[in-house]
Amino acid sequence: MPAMKPSTLRIGYRYRPNRLASEYDAIVIGSGMGGLTTAALLSELGKKVCVLEQHYTAGGYTHSYERNGYEWDVGVHYIGDVGAKTQTRRMFDFLSSGKLEWAPMDAEYDRFYIGDKVFNTRAGKQQFRDNLVRQFPEEETAIDSYMELLAKTGGALSAFGMGRAMKPWQQTLARPYLNFKIPSVFFRTTYDVLSELTDNQDLIAVICGQWGDMGLPPKQSTFMVHAMIARHYLYGGYYPVGGAWKIADTIIPKIQKSGGEVYTYARVEEIIVEGGEVRGVRMKDGHRIDCGCVISSAGVDNTFRHLLPTDVANKSGYTKKLPHVQPSFAHLGVYIGLKGTAEELGLPKTNFWIYPSNDYDAAVDAFVQDKNAPFPVVYISFPSAKDPDYLNRHPGTSTIEIVAPAPYAWFAKWQETTWGKRGDDYDAFKAALGERLMAHLYEKLPHLRDSVDYYEVSTPLSTNWFGGYHQGELYGLAHTSERMQQDWLRPKTRIPGLWLTGQDVLTCGVTGAMMAGMLTTMSLVGPRKMAPLMKQIYG
Numbered sequence: 001m002p003a004m005k006p007s008t009l010r011i012g013y014r015y016r017p018n019r020l021a022s023e024y025d026a027i028v029i030g031s032g033m034g035g036l037t038t039a040a041l042l043s044e045l046g047k048k049v050c051v052l053e054q055h056y057t058a059g060g061y062t063h064s065y066e067r068n069g070y071e072w073d074v075g076v077h078y079i080g081d082v083g084a085k086t087q088t089r090r091m092f093d094f095l096s097s098g099k100l101e102w103a104p105m106d107a108e109y110d111r112f113y114i115g116d117k118v119f120n121t122r123a124g125k126q127q128f129r130d131n132l133v134r135q136f137p138e139e140e141t142a143i144d145s146y147m148e149l150l151a152k153t154g155g156a157l158s159a160f161g162m163g164r165a166m167k168p169w170q171q172t173l174a175r176p177y178l179n180f181k182i183p184s185v186f187f188r189t190t191y192d193v194l195s196e197l198t199d200n201q202d203l204i205a206v207i208c209g210q211w212g213d214m215g216l217p218p219k220q221s222t223f224m225v226h227a228m229i230a231r232h233y234l235y236g237g238y239y240p241v242g243g244a245w246k247i248a249d250t251i252i253p254k255i256q257k258s259g260g261e262v263y264t265y266a267r268v269e270e271i272i273v274e275g276g277e278v279r280g281v282r283m284k285d286g287h288r289i290d291c292g293c294v295i296s297s298a299g300v301d302n303t304f305r306h307l308l309p310t311d312v313a314n315k316s317g318y319t320k321k322l323p324h325v326q327p328s329f330a331h332l333g334v335y336i337g338l339k340g341t342a343e344e345l346g347l348p349k350t351n352f353w354i355y356p357s358n359d360y361d362a363a364v365d366a367f368v369q370d371k372n373a374p375f376p377v378v379y380i381s382f383p384s385a386k387d388p389d390y391l392n393r394h395p396g397t398s399t400i401e402i403v404a405p406a407p408y409a410w411f412a413k414w415q416e417t418t419w420g421k422r423g424d425d426y427d428a429f430k431a432a433l434g435e436r437l438m439a440h441l442y443e444k445l446p447h448l449r450d451s452v453d454y455y456e457v458s459t460p461l462s463t464n465w466f467g468g469y470h471q472g473e474l475y476g477l478a479h480t481s482e483r484m485q486q487d488w489l490r491p492k493t494r495i496p497g498l499w500l501t502g503q504d505v506l507t508c509g510v511t512g513a514m515m516a517g518m519l520t521t522m523s524l525v526g527p528r529k530m531a532p533l534m535k536q537i538y539g
């Protein structure tokens with residue numbers, strides 16, 4: 001492999017205490033989609049917001065990096081619901097001042113290899129339904145019932161989100177309405193709900209083929225999160241033109257316009273609480289930034305277990321609540337650079353999902369028990385094929401990304417080591433896992449063997465190092481039924497001046513984190529001040 005050159009693609013302003021303004025209206029910890037959305041909306045309301053990001057570049061899981069002439073995304077492969085003027089699209093347009101553009105993927109945007117069978121999705125509600133019926137003609141009734149369930153959960157998802165933005169007493173008053181809106185299937189497992197519609201395990205597997213998008217197989221996942229993802233991609237997948245990093249790049253100017261800034265290399269060490277109220281944050285270099293409003297987008301585990309003083313977390317009751325939520329699965333990533341363009345190499349604008357069999361839960365269990373068992377899912381994405389601008393930045397080349405689950409525990413023994421210097425045994429373990437994943441790529445596209453110029457592998461320790469996730473969590477908190485029913489996962493915390501945002505408030509996904517940003521802003525400023533902004537965004 002050629003020697004590594006460092007990445008040059010960095011956005012945000014490098015933190016130095018003397019670069020800070022004398023005061024801010026709010027501090028946001030973390031510059032992922034949740035943090036940036038909250039900061040941008042508050043900025044639009046005239047607030048001066050300081051975003052503190054520990055990584056060398058802004059964007060959280062939406063950042064991209066360059067090495068050896070190639071560019072990869074770390075946490076964005078496709079986004080749904082942006083092909084028309086939907087609520088999601090309007091919010092992206094607003095945050096990016098219309099500068100973020102979207103390129104559609106192929107109509108068959110996801111392809112599932114399940115054992116020796118192959119199934120494609122189809123973009124479009126009717127097309128999706130007809131395509132399923134074509135593949136499972138004897139299951140037409142079950143498929144139509146499934147489509148009805150998806151429709152029913154749509155309105156309930158908004159009610160669920162709004163419930164989280166309410167004050168506890170408002171939620172109590174609204175409880176009968178919320179209970180009425182939320183269907184009985186909401187918090188049941190996906191498999192339970194689907195197996196009442198059909199006993200065709202292949203159909204269930206195809207319907208759950210995107211389980212990797214929220215990190216739990218059907219016997220563990222909640223139907224509401226399954227439905228949210230299925231609805232999100234119902235009209236196909238889209239890719240941000242210019243790469244995932246364009247998301248943060250187009251939002252940051254809105255924060256700067258109000259006098260705010262997004263600082264990188266800015267690790268918050270502690271949320272300062274005095275007299276029972278938040279007073280600011282202490283940085284890793286010891287510098288104190290005073291502010292009575294701190295919004296944490298660094299994840300619930302980070303916030304309550306690592307950033308808040310232990311006595312405050314205990315006294316406010318959060319320590320007792322944490323055992324009700326678990327970290328999501330960790331993952332391996334393979335970042336591949338190829339000589340030759342996507343067109344020359346025939347790379348599709350379709351994601352591949354490769355499964356050993358239609359029993360996803362059994363495959364996960366087997367893998368967790370034995371690392372030599374087949375990967376329960378291997379996901380392959382072709383970002384340069386999806387991005388119409390890629391060749392302007394990296395002519396004559398293309399890229400591929402592979403993602404697969406891997407328990408954090410396999411890597412825990414190296415957690416005290418430093419990135420890039422973890423030792424030969426770690427490198428050998430990582431290389432062997434990387435080779436297994438590359439074999440999946442070559443099995444599907446053998447002609448690529450001669451075109452691969454470079455690849456590197458990330459492990460859960462990379463996620464820990466670059467994203468601050470202590471267990472290498474792929475999606476923050478696991479989306480179990482228990483987690484989805486934790487009412488304390490809401491923007492307003494019990495500690496005056498401390499707010500939460502990001503994927504742990506609602507659900508994972510760039511859109512999930514963005515919607516959490518909207519809810520956090522609404523909780524902070526109240527519905528009266530939010531109403532004109534909502535009108536501006538949604539018309």
Ligand SMILES: Cc1cc2nc3c(=O)[nH]c(=O)nc-3n(C[C@H](O)[C@H](O)[C@H](O)COP(=O)(O)OP(=O)(O)OC[C@H]3O[C@@H](n4cnc5c(N)ncnc54)[C@H](O)[C@@H]3O)c2cc1C
Nearest residue numbers: 030032033034054060061075077078268468502503509510
């Ligand atoms: C491999 C992978 C693929 C994915 N693919 C997709 C996809 O195709 N489509 C999709 O919609 N979603 C996808 N997701 C999920 C999506 O990227 C995330 O759910 C979403 O971006 C999370 O946003 P967030 O703001 O909540 O968190 P993050 O983006 O993780 O932001 C949190 C930020 O906080 C910072 N931070 C943590 N601790 C501190 C501290 N002490 N001080 C300062 N900063 C701190 C972190 O560095 C990080 O930047 C994927 C995720 C992964 C990992």
